[in-house]
Amino acid sequence: MELGEAEVAERGAFPLQECPTGLVDEDTFKLIYSQFFPQGDATTYAHFLFNAFDADGNGAIHFEDFVVGLSILLRGTVHEKLKWAFNLYDINKDGYITKEEMLAIVKSIYDMMGRHTYPILREDAPAEHVERFFQKMDRNRDGVVTIDEFLETCQKDENIMSSMQLFENVI
Incomplete structure (x- = not known):
């Protein structure tokens, strides 16, 4: 089952309230990612992960960059x-x-x-x-x-x- 942009955003990958433009900066990405690991400090790993998803190195992850990265990881x-x-x-x-x-x-x-x-x-x-x-x-x-x-x-x-x-x- 493939999800559309709205469904993925709604489910938490890029929450609409956090990323209404479909872009996420590194600080927002760290905040979102850290919620998955409340028992530790995910800041540094989220930084590395952000850089891996930021395909063009412009300091923001476009929704498309995120989907392409997830697609590779899940179905590549x-x-x-x-x-x-x-x-x-x-x-x-x-x-x-x-x-x-x-x-x-x-x-x-x-x-x-x-x-x-x-x-x-x-x-x-x-x-x-x-x-x-x-x-x-x-x-x-x-x-x-x-x-x-x-x-x-x-x-x-x-x-x-x-x-x-x-x-x-x-x-």
Whole structure:
């Protein structure tokens, strides 16, 4: 079932009262997104997510940008989904994921999930997560992950591939 612009806006993606023009700025996006994660601080992750959806980099997400991004994530090919994910992690858009970029994303996810998780997360958990990511993804051990390394490794990983298909049966 596909939703029209009014239905998606009404259901909370772009609330009409918050975004009557069909545009959302970063502060509004953070406010909306934070409502989904009241137990933590979603501000930083929402910033990264906003930049991934802001396709033209103009500081606002058009309703069309949001729909295109969601369409890729929900109904795109595996290749399209992985390219979108790479774009999210490549914070400075230079074509590489660095350990610093990945650590910033991972820390923002941990912050978003909140400090009151069970089991309690150790302080060094984000750094360990990044190290495991780079052990798996950085095939030539040059300290960065390219789109080709990312695509190749993800497509060979059964866990990643099954999680990418999770939403295909929902929508």
